[in-house]
Amino acid sequence: MASSKSRVLKTEPLEHKDAKWASLVKTTYTDPNGIERTWESSERLTRPKGADIDGVGVVAILQDPSNLSESPRILLQKQWRPPVNATVIEVPAGLIDPNESPETCAIRELKEETGYVGEVMQGDFGVSPIMFNDPGFCNTNLRMIHLTVNLSNPANQNPQPDLEENEFIETFAVPLKDLWEECRRLEKEGYAIDARVGTLAEGVELAKRCGSLHKGGFISH
Template sequence: MSSLSKAKIIKTEPLDQKDAKWATLVKTTYTDPEGVERTWESGERLTRPAGTDIDGVGVVAILRDPSKPDESPRIVLQKQWRAPIDKTVIEVPAGLMDPKESPETCAIRELKEESGYVGEVMGEGFGVSPVMFNDPGFCNTNLRMIHLTVDLSNPANQNPQPELEDNEFIETFSVPLKDLWAECKEFEQEGYAIDARVGTLAEGVELAKRWKFT
C-alpha cells in the first residue's frame, strides 16, 4: 500500500449545521406523482460559485507521445486518502470550480496543480461531458468530466511538478487505458477504494472491448 495509508481518523462526531463549511443537510418536503406528501433528507454542497451550474470537474487526462504513435495511450490516475471512507482511493484528477471559471479552465488548472501536467481540451465535441450527478438519491453534488490530452513532447510535461496545497497529499501515476478494468480489480484486491468515476471509465472501456466497438 501507498504511504498515504499512514493517514488515520482520530474521531468522528456530529457536526452542527451552523459550523458546516463545505456541506450541509437539508430536509425537502415534496409531493410524489400520486400527490402524496413526503419528505427527503439529503446533502448539499456550500461551495458552488454563483452563476455556475456545477460544483466541480473530473479530469480524464490521456498521455500521448507523438514520437510513439503506436504506443498504447495511458490515463492519469491518483492515489488520495479520503477521510469519509478511511481508505486510499484511486481517482482521476478533480477539483471544485472557482468563481467565473469555465469547466475547461478548471480542469486544466486542477490537472496542473495536482499532477504538474499541462493538458489541452479534446476537440470534436468530446472535450466536455454533460452535467453528471454523483449520487442524486443522497446529494445534489454534480460535475462535468473534462477530457484532456497531455502532449509528452511538450517541454512543460518532461518533468511535471505538482503544486499541491499543504493539506493535499496526492500521488500521481498512469496506467494503460486499455487495461484500466484489470488495474481496478487489482487495486481493489490490494485494499484500495475505487472512485466511481474511475470505475465507470474502466467499465466503459471494457464494454467497448468486449462488444468490439470501433
C-alpha cells in the first residue's frame, strides 16, 4: 500500500509555542512520604472543553446474518505512524468533536475510516470505562466503543471510506478467535502492533485458554 513508502526524514525538538497536538510538561508533586518530586510527561492539547476523553477506539465486529456459523471477525487497519517509523496494526479510532458523545464519535470514525456503518452493542458492554493509553507518559485517554456491523445492511455491501488527504489507511478483517496468532504473524512481517489490538488479542487468547469463552459459545472453533 502507499503508506509503506513513507519514511521519517528527520526528528528535531519541538518548541512549546509551535505545538498543536501535544506538549511536554513538568509536574511537581509530593510522594507518600511527603517528599517533593517532579515528573516529565506529555499533555494532549486537543481535548474539547467539557469532554472527559480525547477520543475513542472502535471494536467493530462483522456479522453476517445469512451465515451464522461463520466465526466473528474484527475490523483492523494498517496505518503508517511517524513516531514509530512503521506501519501499525490498529483498530479504527479518532478524536472526539465538541459536544459529541463517544458512541456518535465511534460510528462517525468507523464510517469515515472504513466505509462501514456500525451499531453500538446493546446493554452495558457498548461503552468501556475511561482508559489511559500510557499514564506514566501522557494524559491521553479514551473509551473503547464496541460496535456490530451488519453485513446484510445495503450500506455495508460496498463500503467506501472518506479519508482525509493525509490519511492512508488499509482496512482488513480477521477472525476474532485468531487475533493472537495474526498479531504474532504480522509482527514477524515487520508490522508494529498497537497496544489496543494487542490487548484485545491477549484477552481473547486468555479467555480461550482459560475456557470461559467455551461456555458462552462466543468463540467458534
